[in-house]
Amino acid sequence: MEGIKDPQSSYLSIKNLWKSFGSFTALKDVSLDIKEGEFVCFLGPSGCGKTTLLRAIAGLDLQTSGAVVQGGKDISNFPASERDYGIVFQSYALFPNLTIEKNIAFGLENTGRSKSEINERVSELLDLIGLPDQGPKYPAQLSGGQQQRIALARAIASGPGLLLLDEPLSALDAKVRVYLRHEIKTLQQKLGVTTIMVTHDQEEALSMADRIVVMNEGKVEQIGTPNEVYCKPETLFVADFIGEMTQFRGTISGKSLVKIGNTELNMVEHRFSQGREVSITIRPEDIIPLGS
Numbered sequence: 001m002e003g004i005k006d007p008q009s010s011y012l013s014i015k016n017l018w019k020s021f022g023s024f025t026a027l028k029d030v031s032l033d034i035k036e037g038e039f040v041c042f043l044g045p046s047g048c049g050k051t052t053l054l055r056a057i058a059g060l061d062l063q064t065s066g067a068v069v070q071g072g073k074d075i076s077n078f079p080a081s082e083r084d085y086g087i088v089f090q091s092y093a094l095f096p097n098l099t100i101e102k103n104i105a106f107g108l109e110n111t112g113r114s115k116s117e118i119n120e121r122v123s124e125l126l127d128l129i130g131l132p133d134q135g136p137k138y139p140a141q142l143s144g145g146q147q148q149r150i151a152l153a154r155a156i157a158s159g160p161g162l163l164l165l166d167e168p169l170s171a172l173d174a175k176v177r178v179y180l181r182h183e184i185k186t187l188q189q190k191l192g193v194t195t196i197m198v199t200h201d202q203e204e205a206l207s208m209a210d211r212i213v214v215m216n217e218g219k220v221e222q223i224g225t226p227n228e229v230y231c232k233p234e235t236l237f238v239a240d241f242i243g244e245m246t247q248f249r250g251t252i253s254g255k256s257l258v259k260i261g262n263t264e265l266n267m268v269e270h271r272f273s274q275g276r277e278v279s280i281t282i283r284p285e286d287i288i289p290l291g292s
């Protein structure tokens, strides 16, 4: 059945991935599946292992154990050069001594394309990112936001199966960041390329991702849509990290009742037994003040 793609099947599978740096364990048994064409964000606090996981997927830093499967092929031990992805880092990482055109063309050389094919592809990409006349300039002559769009064009130039973005917007000022969020998302949808974006900015993840992988201390806390991780957090960490909340300690006093001090509150149905001490979280939008 060649050519027929199952939209539900997994394009990228991470299986029981562990990564140690000496005695420090940066990734602890990470498993996840990403579907073809999906936009997934790795979200978590600084040092939780987001970049380490992305680098393992890219083959830039091999895992200690576990497997990476892309497009049905086990690429766990493939060097970076033999993997099928484009990558954009936080710093623009353009070659300062090459023109914008040459920067974008860089990944296209040695791919068997003729010079005119490369030129054509470069101008198509410049059009696609909305910078059609900037080709002859040098990186230093462009703004940070423009440079990051060039880095994006370079990453997608050869039509990779996977686009990896490591905090691509965090070096930019707030206004450009919001604008580029929209631009990256639109471009990703247009190309249909499976994309992973690392971010520690929850707003960025909530507004851009189809699904969010919430990470903490080298582990996956929860994988879900923005709505799921916000409205149905599975752990206290997720509830606290995403959005605002107030936390109480309480005791289960009924099927959908909890007692906090002397006050009994109604709540969602739960899996805990009567008398069990639990943490209760309340979002600001759940508290509605009304005048008498």
Ligand SMILES: Nc1ncnc2c1ncn2[C@@H]1O[C@H](COP(=O)(O)OP(=O)(O)OP(=O)(O)O)[C@@H](O)[C@H]1O
Pocket: 021, 024, 026, 044, 045, 046, 047, 048, 049, 050, 051, 052, 053, 200
């Ligand atoms: N090459 C390395 N050698 C030793 N420790 C490392 C190395 N790379 C990463 N680490 C450690 O692994 C942990 C995870 O690092 P990683 O860069 O993946 O975090 P991150 O989630 O991307 O954080 P940030 O949001 O700050 O970029 C950190 O504690 C870091 O110090």
Ligand SMILES: [Mg+2]
Pocket: 050, 051, 052, 198
């Ligand atoms: Mg990082």
